[in-house]
Amino acid sequence: MAKTKRDQNKPPAAVRCAIYTRKSTEEGLEQEFNSLDAQRESAEAYISSQKSEGWVCLKTRYDDGGFSGGNTERPALKRLLEDVVAGEIDVIVVYKVDRLSRSLNDFTKVMEVFDENNVSFVSVTQQFNTTSSMGRLTLNILLSFAQFEREIISERTRDKMAAARRKGRYIGGTPVLGYDVDREKSRLTVNEPEAEQVREIYNIYLEKKSLLATLSEVDQRGWSTKVWTTKKGIERGGQPFDKSRLHKVLTNKTYLGKVTYQDEVHEGLHDAIVDPEIFAQVQQQLEQNRVVQGVPNRKRTPALLKGLLHCDPCGTAMVATYTQKGKKRYRYYVCHKAQKRSWQNCPSKSIPAAEIETYVVDQIREIGQSPKLIKQTIKAVRKKQNEIAQKFAAEQSQLKQSLTTANRELTRQLQRPQGPDIDRLAELQDQIQNAETALRTTLNEQARHQQLEIPDEQIIESLSQFDRLWSSMSIREQSRCLNLLIERVGYNGEDGTVAITLRPTGLEEFLQQTTTEEISV
Known part of the structure; x- marks a missing residue:
């Protein structure tokens, strides 16, 4: 159907365009006209050229100065994605594709957010639009090269450090005595x-x-x-x-x-x-x-409190050992610090294994037999769980901040005109690797803790059956059970006191494994 004169004169609908800019380092950002301004100026000119299509530039600025493109931990990018989800943007305009991301994996995730919200992506200098299949192909090729470039830089850095080692040079790390x-x-x-x-x-x-x-x-x-x-x-x-x-x-x-x-x-x-x-x-x-x-390390006698018992005055673990007189074997737990350094300074030194094991087991049995103690235990466990949840959140926030800071510094080092400081690069790589490992560990631990949640009534019922279950377990099963329920046993040889700390999620794990009246080894 032919358009009427009124339709032909009708202006196109407004296309809201947001400009995103990024610079890896903070160097030069204090200047009156810096790299972020130059990127924005080019993007604004491109948007003006599309005025006939209804393109308008939003006033909100999305500028990330001093942030690496290797991850998505960037404040302006987060605000941009929030506004995309809120339906306030139609097109994202950048000077160059690697300004948005240098990671193919991260970019794919960002593009999924754009697609879900019908938002197009445009690069000013590379002339493509993601609304077409050819534009998407071009985008993936360009981004693959950006990621390849980043990985090559890292490989060259490692090769340079290895070459320095082979030439006998010191390239960082803790100095040695002498x-x-x-x-x-x-x-x-x-x-x-x-x-x-x-x-x-x-x-x-x-x-x-x-x-x-x-x-x-x-x-x-x-x-x-x-x-x-x-x-x-x-x-x-x-x-x-x-x-x-x-x-x-x-x-x-x-x-x-x-x-x-x-x-x-x-x-x-x-x-x-x-x-x-x-x-x-x-x-x-x-x-x-x-x-x-x-040579004397013969088959070890099972120790119920292995890994649980600690010497409180020395702050170290107590390890299982034994002495033998004739055919009779006497088992003990000895302070690891005293064994490793000096017996004179440790008030605990050692304690007969049967004595301390019997005491700990009796305390656990008492919890299962007393409704009042069960309720007190549940209350303490729930409180501890909340504390752990807060601790996880604080640890993860700190680790993410540490990663962001280290990545920024790594980028700055790699882009230095005079070349990177090799000592500093080694330190930063260690920091990033350690932080990433720690973050994965804490996320996995948090997920595991969150999965363990059993009603109070089931806890009360199952703990009341503890005595019967304990008697039917083997030594290894009993050891496994104590490791589920107990976080730490502290022994003080000065006054002979024993302090038992229950694991926050131990009751839940124990109950999950005893629903069939069996502890898995």
């Missing part, structure tokens, strides 16, 4: 007083032929781990030695003037401070001790 760091030359320099201390530790070990005996001597001399100051002026290290830290000193190839990279060992640019022959003798003695100490 050396200081020359950051300008990316190498270690000998700290002679500390180096003499390291050599003396090797000599003491060869004399004592025992880590514990060496540790005792080192403690008496008041020696500690390396004290050093970060670029930010924060002092680190200076901790007392334990078996683990002492073992690291005695096995560190850095003292031979070497640099290690994964399984490779290369000549370093720094001087050796330990004689190779002495180093070899120490390794031989350590190997002999490992073999000799490994």
Whole structure:
């Protein structure tokens, strides 16, 4: 049907256009006319060229200055998506596609939001529109290249760090006792007083032929781990030695003037401070001790409180062990710190296993037999669950903020005209990896906690049957049961007190597994 004259003169419906701009670093944003302004000016000119189609530019600004395109944790982008969902935008205009995102996965998710709300996407410099299939194909190709470029930069950084290691250079990390760091030359320099201390530790070990005996001597001399100051002026290290830290000193190839990279060992640019022959003798003695100490490790007796019992005065776990007289075996729990460092300073030292296990089990049985205690336990558990939920939220917020900050700094380092600071890059990569791992862990833990929710009535009924269930369990099943119900058992040898802390979700997990009157191993 032919249009009437009135239809032909009718202006097109207004197409509301939002401009999104982004710059990875904050450098230059203080200028009167910066990169964000330049991007916006180009987008405004493009919108003006489409005036005949009814395009109008919204006054609201969506500018992200100093934010990486590798993730979607950007305030202006979040506001943009909120307005899209609210139906306030018809077209998103950007200067270039990688301004919106450099991640293909993230971009796909953003495009899903656009599609669900009938919003088109336009790049000024790359001339395409997502309303057409060809536009979508072009978009995916461009975004794939943007992501490829980002990954290549990361690979080059790793390769550069590996090459520096192979040339014997120091590329960051915690300095070791005996050396200081020359950051300008990316190498270690000998700290002679500390180096003499390291050599003396090797000599003491060869004399004592025992880590514990060496540790005792080192403690008496008041020696500690390396004290050093970060670029930010924060002092680190200076901790007392334990078996683990002492073992690291005695096995560190850095003292031979070497640099290690994964399984490779290369000549370093720094001087050796330990004689190779002495180093070899120490390794031989350590190997002999490992073999000799490994022989008596016969089949272990099951320990009900393994991983649960702690020495309160020392703040460390108590581990299961035994002594044998003739054919009779006597089981104990001993303080790990006392076993690892010194028996003299621990008031708890050890406690007979049967004694502490019987006490803990009797306390759990009492909960199941007393309606009043059951109600008090449920109330305490619910309160603890709320506290944990708040803790999860706080942890996740902090980790996300840490990731955003580290990613911004990483981008700034990679875009520096004089090249990135290799030490700082190593620190940032460690920070990002640790934060991402921690975030995944806390999200998984939160999901697991949220899945556990059982009515109070079912808890009361099931706990009243605890005695009957306990008697029918094997030792391993009983151990599993206690690990479900108990978070921690604290023992204080000074006054002989025992404190039992129940797991917040332990009752729910226990009940879920006992609905068939069985504890799975």
